[in-house]
Amino acid sequence: xxxxxxxxxxxxxxxxxxxxxxxxxxxxxxxxxxxxxxxxxxxxxxxxxxxxxxxxxxxxxxxxxxxxxxxxxxxxxxxxxxxxxxxxxxxxxxxxxxxxxxxxxxxxxxxxxxxxxxxxxxxxxxxxxxxxxxxxxxxxxxxxxxxxxxxxxxxxxxxxxxxxxxxxxxxxxxxxxxxxxxxxxxxxxxxxxxxxxxxxxxxxxxxxxxxxxxxxxxxxxxxxxxxxxxxxxxxxxxxxxxxxxxxxxxxxxxxxxxxxxxxxxxxxxxxxxxxxxxxxxxxxxxxxxxxxxxxxxxxxxxxxxxxxxxxxxxxxxxxxxxxxxxxxxxxxxxxxxxxxxxx
Ligand SMILES: Cc1ncc(COP(=O)(O)O)c(C=O)c1O
Numbered sequence: 001x002x003x004x005x006x007x008x009x010x011x012x013x014x015x016x017x018x019x020x021x022x023x024x025x026x027x028x029x030x031x032x033x034x035x036x037x038x039x040x041x042x043x044x045x046x047x048x049x050x051x052x053x054x055x056x057x058x059x060x061x062x063x064x065x066x067x068x069x070x071x072x073x074x075x076x077x078x079x080x081x082x083x084x085x086x087x088x089x090x091x092x093x094x095x096x097x098x099x100x101x102x103x104x105x106x107x108x109x110x111x112x113x114x115x116x117x118x119x120x121x122x123x124x125x126x127x128x129x130x131x132x133x134x135x136x137x138x139x140x141x142x143x144x145x146x147x148x149x150x151x152x153x154x155x156x157x158x159x160x161x162x163x164x165x166x167x168x169x170x171x172x173x174x175x176x177x178x179x180x181x182x183x184x185x186x187x188x189x190x191x192x193x194x195x196x197x198x199x200x201x202x203x204x205x206x207x208x209x210x211x212x213x214x215x216x217x218x219x220x221x222x223x224x225x226x227x228x229x230x231x232x233x234x235x236x237x238x239x240x241x242x243x244x245x246x247x248x249x250x251x252x253x254x255x256x257x258x259x260x261x262x263x264x265x266x267x268x269x270x271x272x273x274x275x276x277x278x279x280x281x282x283x284x285x286x287x288x289x290x291x292x293x294x295x296x297x298x299x300x301x302x303x304x305x306x307x308x309x310x311x312x313x314x315x316x317x318x319x320x321x322x323x324x325x326x327x328x329x330x331x332x333x334x335x336x337x338x339x340x341x342x343x
Contacts (some may be wrong), residue, residue: 001304001305002304002305002331003305003307004305004306004307004324004328004331004332005307005323005324006306006307006308006309006318006319006320006324006332007307007308007309007317007319008201008309008319008321009173009201009202009256009283009319009320009321009322010200010201011321011323012200012201012202012204012321012322012323013204013206013323014204014205014206014241015204015244015248015249015322017244017248018204018205018206018240018241018244018245019241021240021241021243021244022237022240022241024240025037025236025237025239025240026236027234027236027237028234028236029233029234030056030231030232030233030234030235030236031226031231031232031233035233035234035235035236035239036236037236037237037239037240037243038056038235038236038238038239040239040243041054041056041210041239041240041242041243041246042054042055042056042210042239044243044246044247045197045210045212045242045246046212048185048186048246049185049186049189049195049197049212050185050186050187050189050190051189051195051212051213051214052213052214052215052218053212053213053214053215053217053218053219054210054211054212054213054218055210055211055218055221055222055225056208056209056210056232056235056238056239056242057196057208057209057210057211057225057230058207058208058209058230058232059198059200059207059208059209060085060170060172060196060198060200060201060209061090061091061093062209062225062228062230063196063197063198063209063210063211064085064086064090064094064135064168064170064196065090065093065094065097065098065228066211066221066224066225066228066230067135067168067194067196067211067213067221068086068094068098068100068133068135068168069094069097069098069100069224069228070194070217070220070221070224071132071133071166071168071194071217072094072098072100072132072133073132074098074099074100075099075100075101075129075130076100076101076129076130076131076132076133077100077101077102077103077122077128077129077130077131077132077133078094078100078101078102078103078131078132078133078134078135079103079105079112079117079120079121079131079133079134079135079165080102080103080104080105080107080134080135080136080137081104081105081106081107081112081136081137081140081142082104082105082106082107082108083107083108083140083141083142083143084104084107084135084136084137084140084142084170085137085141085142085170085172086102086135086137086170087102087104088142097228101129103120103131105117105120107137107140107142107143108142108143109143109146110139110140110142110143110144110146110148111140111146111148111152112136112156114155114156114159117134117156117159117160118159118163121159121160121163121165131163131165132165132166133165133166133167133168134156134160134165134166134167134168135167135168135169135170136148136153136156136167136168136169136170137169137170137171137172138153138169138170138171138173138174138177138188139173139174139176139177139180139282139284141172141173141284143279144279144280144284144285144286145173145176145260145280145281145282145283145284145319146279146281146282147176147177147180147181147281147282148177149181150181150183150187150188150190153167153169153188153189153191153192154190154191157191157192157193158191166193166194167191167192167193167194168192168193168194168195168196169189169192169194169195169196170196171189171195171196171197171198172196172197172198172201172209173197173198173201173202173282173283174188174189174195174197175197175202175203175250175253176202176253176256176257176282176283177282178250179250179251179253179254179257179282180257180281180282185250193213193214193217194211194212194213194217195211195212195213196209196210196211196212197209197210197212199238199241199242199245199246201321202249202253202256202283202321202322203242203245203246203249203250204245204249204321204322204323205238205241205242205244205245205249206238206241207238207241208238208239208241208242210242249322252322253282253283256282256283256320256321256322256324257281257282257283257320258326259283259320259324259325259326259328259329260280260282260283260284260285260318260319260320261280262326262329263285263318263320263329263332263333264277264280264285264287265277266329266330266332266333267285267287267333267336270333270336270337270340271340272289272290272293272340273287273288273289273290273336273340274287274288274290275287275288283319283320283321284317284318284319284320285317285318285319285320286311286315286316286317286318287315287316287318288314288315288316289314289315289316290314291314292313292314293313293314294310294311294312294313294314294315294316295310295313297316297336297339297340298310298316300339301332301335301336301339304335304339306331306332306335318332
């Protein structure tokens, strides 16, 4: 049976170049800074984002957690979106392990309003926690992969820095944003203090994320990484694939975006499906199935080997990635059309 997995870009498998790079990687003990492949990856990641330093961590969740623990002390507060991955789907690790308060703001459309950010930064008063950090997400997953513009990020940074707080980006899909906005990644995050980005997801590596920032911050983060148990040994086998991700997989994200656009347009022509085509600028497409039949359609599609995500009863979430071809998109559109026609 044909198999088309549109549930997430986390489903990508490593490319043959990655498998070869892993096989040939020069390895050493990274806890002692002796894994040259990890050192090369960290240097490359810092360079691509125009920052001083980077540290390899095991996952996006761990990168964000390490960042929040490094920025904040116990009792400090982080402003972030209520739809953000850090708030919704990282088990409140920063609160559980770091005693950090998370203050959710409205980001339903991807952007938190500048007014809300400004008003939410607390004055120094012993009754309140100290607001220490603004954490943004780019692209913004919950709103459909919205890329946050450089102008917006710069405005956020101006407000935050003026009030003495730092800005972190959960950039699990940062390169989807830079490609969609047609801007160099280093330029996009120029005003931002720290960034986590993932090698897995759209960049297709099997494991790993990087936390990037200035040298002092990354040194602090290395201590937290050790405490969290993610200082690894011959982690060059992870880094080798990550180097291929950065060198070969960023520009091709354009193809995922084109496939997502094609999918959105195709779905828009199917009676029984509602979709805001213009909303989807990167590799995610959300649509509603009339009469709350999302769960039913998801199950029926899976019988045909097409896997999609669903949010609640009526909304489907479809994500394009390296293992999805333009032909897979045609097959998916035709299958949905047929299923809804036959029902
Ligand atoms: C926006 C965003 N941030 C962070 C993460 C966490 O990444 P990981 O699954 O590697 O922990 C994800 C995972 O899908 C994500 O979508």
